[in-house]
Amino acid sequence: SPGEPAPGLLQGKRVLVSAGGTREPLDPVRFLGNRSSGRQGTAMAAAALAAGARVTLVAANVERDVLCEAGLGAPGSAAGLEVVGVESALELRETMLQLAAEADIVVMAAAVADYRPASLAETKLKKQGDDGLTLQLVQNPDILRDLVAQRAAGTAPAGQRIVGFAAETGDEHGTVLEYGSAKLLRKGADFLVVNEVGAGRGFGTAENSVTLVAARDGSAEVIGERRGSKADVSQWVLSRVVTSGPSR
Ligand code: CTP
Numbered sequence: 265s266p267g268e269p270a271p272g273l274l275q276g277k278r279v280l281v282s283a284g285g286t287r288e289p290l291d292p293v294r295f296l297g298n299r300s301s302g303r304q305g306t307a308m309a310a311a312a313l314a315a316g317a318r319v320t321l322v323a324a325n326v327e328r329d330v331l332c333e334a335g336l337g338a339p340g341s342a343a344g345l346e347v348v349g350v351e352s353a354l355e356l357r358e359t360m361l362q363l364a365a366e367a368d369i370v371v372m373a374a375a376v377a378d379y380r381p382a383s384l385a386e387t388k389l390k391k392q393g394d395d396g397l398t399l400q401l402v403q404n405p406d407i408l409r410d411l412v413a414q415r416a417a418g419t420a421p422a423g424q425r426i427v428g429f430a431a432e433t434g435d436e437h438g439t440v441l442e443y444g445s446a447k448l449l450r451k452g453a454d455f456l457v458v459n460e461v462g463a464g465r466g467f468g469t470a471e472n473s474v475t476l477v478a479a480r481d482g483s484a485e486v487i488g489e490r491r492g493s494k495a496d497v498s499q500w501v502l503s504r505v506v507t508s509g510p511s512r
């Protein structure tokens with residue numbers, strides 16, 4: 265089937281995948297976080313390993329059970345795999361930019377917090393009287409865009425492919441695909457895996473339905489659509505990414 269890469273499709277390739285969700289520290293014991301489990305990213309890492317790649321998984325707050333489910337559990341259990349743990353978006357950014365300098369394929373499957381607390385308290389915040397609390401947030405850097413910029417600056421292997429993920433909902437102003445295509449072009453990545461969320465799709469559901477969009481000559485081109493488990497969808501995405509010729 266077209267979803268199953270031949271074993272060895274990624275032989276000799278180095279694949280870098282981010283997974284999970286970042287935690288943005290507020291004080292030594294508190295953070296702002298999101299519910300991303302890391303299942304999509306771990307499935308991508310497992311699929312890349314199965315296709316023969318050397319894989320580095322940058323895991324932002326991914327539970328051990330989720331790694332185990334994908335067969336990436338015990339340290340050293342999977343040959344060719346390295347797992348690096350990170351917490352915050354800034355930490356994820358630094359780690360990804362450093363490791364991307366030696367990656368043939370970079371996949372941003374992590375849910376990066378769009379904002380972080382403007383300041384990090386050195387000691388645990390205390391309640392003040394009976395009032396509420398207003399938090400000030402600042403925007404986090406766009407890691408995907410920074411990865412593209414780093415490649416453009418020449419600090420990446422020639423022909424590096426950069427892949428993003430986006431969960432979108434359609435509304436009266438645009439369809440899921442229109443929003444996804446605009447996002448792909450805005451960020452400058454080569455591919456975007458667009459996932460429709462809501463109404464029993466996307467988060468937490470076993471079946472996934474994704475559309476893969478590629479950037480070609482300044483416009484977005486639909487490569488195809490795939491419905492299946494996260495493992496199946498991951499295999500399919502990787503096979504399309506390696507076989508859909510260079511976009512630049
Ligand atoms: N991403 C990133 N850095 C960020 C935010 C997002 O690298 N600060 C990456 C995600 O890992 C994902 C892709 O960008 O691969 C799309 O994420 P998404 O949250 O949909 O994009 P945003 O630009 O944050 O747009 P939105 O306002 O819709 O959240």
Ligand code: CA
Nearest residue numbers: 375376377378
């Ligand atoms: Ca976002």
